[in-house]
Amino acid sequence: xxxxxxxxxxxxxxxxxxxxxxxxxxxxxxxxxxxxxxxxxxxxxxxxxxxxxxxxxxxxxxxxxxxxxxxxxxxxxxxxxxxxxxxxxxxxxxxxxxxxxxxxxxxxxxxxxxxxxxxxxxxxxxxxxxxxxxxxxxxxxxxxxxxxxxxxxxxxxxxxxxxxxxxxxxxxxxxxxxxxxxxxxxxxxxxxxxxxxxxxxxxxxxxxxxxxxxxxxxxxxxxxxxxxxxxxxxx
Numbered sequence: 001x002x003x004x005x006x007x008x009x010x011x012x013x014x015x016x017x018x019x020x021x022x023x024x025x026x027x028x029x030x031x032x033x034x035x036x037x038x039x040x041x042x043x044x045x046x047x048x049x050x051x052x053x054x055x056x057x058x059x060x061x062x063x064x065x066x067x068x069x070x071x072x073x074x075x076x077x078x079x080x081x082x083x084x085x086x087x088x089x090x091x092x093x094x095x096x097x098x099x100x101x102x103x104x105x106x107x108x109x110x111x112x113x114x115x116x117x118x119x120x121x122x123x124x125x126x127x128x129x130x131x132x133x134x135x136x137x138x139x140x141x142x143x144x145x146x147x148x149x150x151x152x153x154x155x156x157x158x159x160x161x162x163x164x165x166x167x168x169x170x171x172x173x174x175x176x177x178x179x180x181x182x183x184x185x186x187x188x189x190x191x192x193x194x195x196x197x198x199x200x201x202x203x204x205x206x207x208x209x210x211x212x213x214x215x216x217x218x219x220x221x222x223x224x225x226x227x228x229x230x231x232x233x234x235x
Contacts, residue, residue, distance in 0.1 A: 005017055026044065026046035029045065052079070052128055053126030053132060054076060054079070054132070056077055058074065059072040059074050059120065059134055062140070064139075064141060065142050065143065066112065066141055066142070066144055067110045068111050069107070070111045070141075071100075072105070072120055076104070076132070079126045079127060079128075080125065081126055083101075083103055083104055083124055084101070084123045085100075085120065088119045092120075097109055097110055097115075098115075111139070111141050116140065117138065118136065118139075120138070121137065122134045155227060155229075156178045157172055157173070157183070157227055158171050158173060159217065159231055163231075164234070165234060166207060167208075170196075170198055170204040179199065179221075180200070181221040182198070183197075183218075184219075185217050186215065187211075188215075193210060216231075217229055217230070
């Protein structure tokens with residue numbers, strides 16, 4: 001019957017607008033009556049409703065060194081049927097170091113300086129219009145680090161000697177750009193046994209006698225833990 005989202009129920013065209021999940025059925029048919037009996041029934045027809053495709057997780061910015069690997073990934077609700085990655089409004093296609101341009105994950109391997117960009121996005125097509133466009137994501141390609149630079153970034157503070165006896169030293173590596181930090185040393189029971197301030201202008205030198213064993217250190221700068229590890233005391 002006509003009403004709500006249904007019209008034309010007594011005509012040769014049935015209109016359902018807007019279609020809802022409640023309208024899904026496999027047994028729609030038309031009964032035609034005339035001046036003569038019997039009435040004529042049409043074949044049964046079904047109505048299915050495709051779910052609107054949605055982006056669940058947007059692609060995010062990524063960074064890698066020259067020669068490394070990088071990727072962008074988009075996650076939709078499973079209704080997407082086509083993907084096209086773009087750089088701005090220009091389509092990205094497979095070839096060379098690029099793959100996955102028509103999938104949910106765009107990959108760069110090996111990454112090159114030419115891949116630098118702040119406007120990578122993907123257009124997703126689905127069973128229902130309109131197409132979806134993700135937000136822009138950036139790919140930043142950096143110069144590869146030397147072993148020394150990498151170690152400095154991983155361990156901005158160097159402790160020596162390790163194992164130690166009655167003297168423990170610590171020094172900020174100049175390449176780390178760290179200005180100041182607090183050194184915290186704990187025994188195996190979690191008791192703080194040393195608290196010392198360290199600057200990039202003066203190395204730490206602590207004279208102490210600690211029982212033999214393994215100690216855990218923490219390097220804290222501006223309230224943030226930036227390094228941790230283990231030191232060994234031998235007596």
